[in-house]
Amino acid sequence: MTDMSAAEPGPEQPDAGDSVIVTRALTKRYRGGQLAVDGLDLTVPAGSVFGFLGPNGSGKTTTIRMLMGLIEPTSGTARVLGRPMPRATRTVLPQVGALIEGPALYGFLSGRDNLLRYDAGDPTADPRTRRQRIAAALDRVGLTAAAGKKARAYSLGMKQRLGLAAALLQPRRLLVLDEPTNGLDPQGMREIRSLIRELASDGTTVFLSSHLLDEIEQVCTHAAVMAQGRLITQGAVGDLAAGMRGRLVVTTPDTADAARVLKEQGAGDVVVTEDQVTAEPPDRDLADLNAALVTAGVRVRGFGVERPSLEDAFVALTGEGFDVAG
Numbered sequence: 001m002t003d004m005s006a007a008e009p010g011p012e013q014p015d016a017g018d019s020v021i022v023t024r025a026l027t028k029r030y031r032g033g034q035l036a037v038d039g040l041d042l043t044v045p046a047g048s049v050f051g052f053l054g055p056n057g058s059g060k061t062t063t064i065r066m067l068m069g070l071i072e073p074t075s076g077t078a079r080v081l082g083r084p085m086p087r088a089t090r091t092v093l094p095q096v097g098a099l100i101e102g103p104a105l106y107g108f109l110s111g112r113d114n115l116l117r118y119d120a121g122d123p124t125a126d127p128r129t130r131r132q133r134i135a136a137a138l139d140r141v142g143l144t145a146a147a148g149k150k151a152r153a154y155s156l157g158m159k160q161r162l163g164l165a166a167a168l169l170q171p172r173r174l175l176v177l178d179e180p181t182n183g184l185d186p187q188g189m190r191e192i193r194s195l196i197r198e199l200a201s202d203g204t205t206v207f208l209s210s211h212l213l214d215e216i217e218q219v220c221t222h223a224a225v226m227a228q229g230r231l232i233t234q235g236a237v238g239d240l241a242a243g244m245r246g247r248l249v250v251t252t253p254d255t256a257d258a259a260r261v262l263k264e265q266g267a268g269d270v271v272v273t274e275d276q277v278t279a280e281p282p283d284r285d286l287a288d289l290n291a292a293l294v295t296a297g298v299r300v301r302g303f304g305v306e307r308p309s310l311e312d313a314f315v316a317l318t319g320e321g322f323d324v325a326g
């Protein structure tokens, strides 16, 4: 393995470009022998909202802990903001806002006092501008009105927002959020998602892990999919499913006849549900297929190709279902 840090502070790796996180063959084997992350090549473009997706146990938290310099990789390299980790932890971390495994808060202190404590613990933070900084962070996450309440009275969503406020006390180039909506109700999830979009709109790169596919589709511009410690795919969210063909969906009361005709016309994997027949479309003009259905007396209420989702892509890539609910 080449030690990329040897080149520092020389030019970046040629393929790293504007990337905020780059890992090469990053691997972590825990002492017990568990291979948690296996040869990971990750590239997170600057300015992206990057979703790090995978089921529980797929190695997301282990990767994040290596990126933040909290644990040493077994082999391979990780660069964050152009610097090698964990070697450059002390230079890199002040530029990174992190929310990992839930914020550490004091329940007996108010939201504002939690931030005061947090800010006071940062030796680079100017005490003269502390109040201003805290007011701005509270405002940013929509907690100004609740700032005087004790943190233990906060909902889980408010606690997450307070954690984000703490991460935002200083200007950050990168935000790393580990499962930021975990355990939140739908309203809390919406709030955190819209906050993430807002943060990203001023150019901060956001790297967030999630086991929720629809979350990644809703907020992320880019994504990487992990399964069992290995990277399955990565890229722009729109491109991940783009290489796939959507499924043909025919809505009809005559499902049995429709299924027969579709098979005759060369459609694959024909599945009949209550009032729909879905199939892999054959390689021919879909107008002819529709005409064949109508000629056979099938009453067609709806006919179209469904856009493939990231979930379809995941299933196609891994041959597994994705535990969307939890």
Ligand SMILES: Nc1ncnc2c1ncn2[C@@H]1O[C@H](COP(=O)(O)OP(=O)(O)OP(=O)(O)O)[C@@H](O)[C@H]1O
Pocket (backbone or CB within 6 Å): 030, 031, 032, 034, 035, 036, 054, 055, 056, 057, 058, 059, 060, 061, 062, 063, 211
């Ligand atoms: N400290 C540790 N020692 C030994 N094995 C570990 C340790 N931490 C995690 N593992 C194992 O490594 C694998 C990856 O775990 P990791 O927590 O990175 O996955 P994850 O995708 O973040 O999942 P989750 O969302 O459940 O945290 C799992 O099999 C886990 O049991």
